[in-house]
Amino acid sequence: QVQLVESGGGLVQAGGSLRLSCAASGRKFSNYAMGWFRQAPGKEREFVATANGSGRSTYYADSVKGRFTISRDNAKNTVYLQMNSLKPDDTAVYYCAAAPPGIPTREYEYGYWGQGTQVTVSS
Numbered sequence: 001q002v003q004l005v006e007s008g009g010g011l012v013q014a015g016g017s018l019r020l021s022c023a024a025s026g027r028k029f030s031n032y033a034m035g036w037f038r039q040a041p042g043k044e045r046e047f048v049a050t051a052n053g054s055g056r057s058t059y060y061a062d063s064v065k066g067r068f069t070i071s072r073d074n075a076k077n078t079v080y081l082q083m084n085s086l087k088p089d090d091t092a093v094y095y096c097a098a099a100p101p102g103i104p105t106r107e108y109e110y111g112y113w114g115q116g117t118q119v120t121v122s123s
Contacts, residue, residue, distance in 0.1 A: 001026045001027065001112075002024055002025070002026040002027055002032065002098045002111075002112040003024065003025045003026050003112075004022055004023070004024050004096050004097070004098060004112055004113065004114035005022065005023050005114055005115070006020060006021065006022045006094065006095065006096050006114045006115065006116060006117040007020070007021050007022075007023070007117060008020040008021050008117060009094060009117030009118045009119045010118075010119070010120070011120045011121075011122065012086055012119075012120070012121055012122070013121070013122050014086060014087055014088055014121055014122065014123050015085060015086065016086050016121075017082070017083060017084045017085075017086065018083045018086065018119060019080055019081070019082050019083070020036070020080065020081040020083070020094055020096075020117060020119070021078055021079075021080055022034070022036075022078065022079045022080075022081075022096030022114055023076075023077060023078050024077045024078070024079070024098065025077065029072075029074055029077040030053045030054065030074040031053060031101065032053060032098040032099060032100070032101070032112075033050055033051065033052050033053060033098070033099045033100065033101055033102050033103065033104055034050065034051055034070075034072055034079040034096060034097070034098055034099075035047065035048070035049065035050035035051075035096065035097050035098075035099060035104060035105070035110060036048040036049045036050070036070060036079075036081045036094060036095070036096055036097075037094070037095045037096075037097060037107065037110075038090075038092035038093065038094045038095065038119075039092055039093050039095070039116075040089075040091060040092040043092075045095070045107060046061065047061050047105045047106070047107075048060070048061055048064055048068065048081070048094070049061065049064065049068055049069075049070040049081060050070065050099075050103055050104055050105060051070045051071065051072050051079065052101065052102065052103055053074075053101055054074075055071060055072040055074070057103055058070050058103075059103050059105060063089075064083075064090075067083065067084050067085045067086075068081060068082065068083050068084070069081070069082040069084075070082075079096060081094065081096075083119070086119075086121045087121060088121045088122070088123045089121075090119060090121050091119060091120050091121050092118075092119060093116040093117065093118050093119075094116060094117050094118075094119050095113055095114055095115075095116045096113075096114045097110035097112060097113045097114070098110060098111065098112040099111065099112075
């Protein structure tokens with residue numbers, strides 16, 4: 001079992017930045033790929049970013065590429081999502097998730113999910 005707790009969400013103006021954190025507990029953190037997903041009101045949950053177990057390989061959705069950065073600190077069992085140049089379209093509940101090793105981008109590949117943290121970007 002892996003337990004995930006997100007934090008760092010909030011209200012920010014367009015063009016601003018936020019850093020989300022996701023603290024993991026349970027099994028060996030570095031054994032898991034970690035991903036971020038988001039769900040806007042009335043929309044399906046969508047992939048945002050993922051990092052492999054070491055954090056050296058990452059992959060991003062086109063909509064956030066160049067603005068968001070995923071990173072992880074395996075010593076702290078934490079994965080981060082640095083979000084810069086935020087837009088109103090980034091408003092969503094952001095979820096972190098854990099998956100077996102690799103660079104997974106699909107929801108069904110992730111077996112463990114956090115409860116989500118709200119990010120609201122005002123125009």
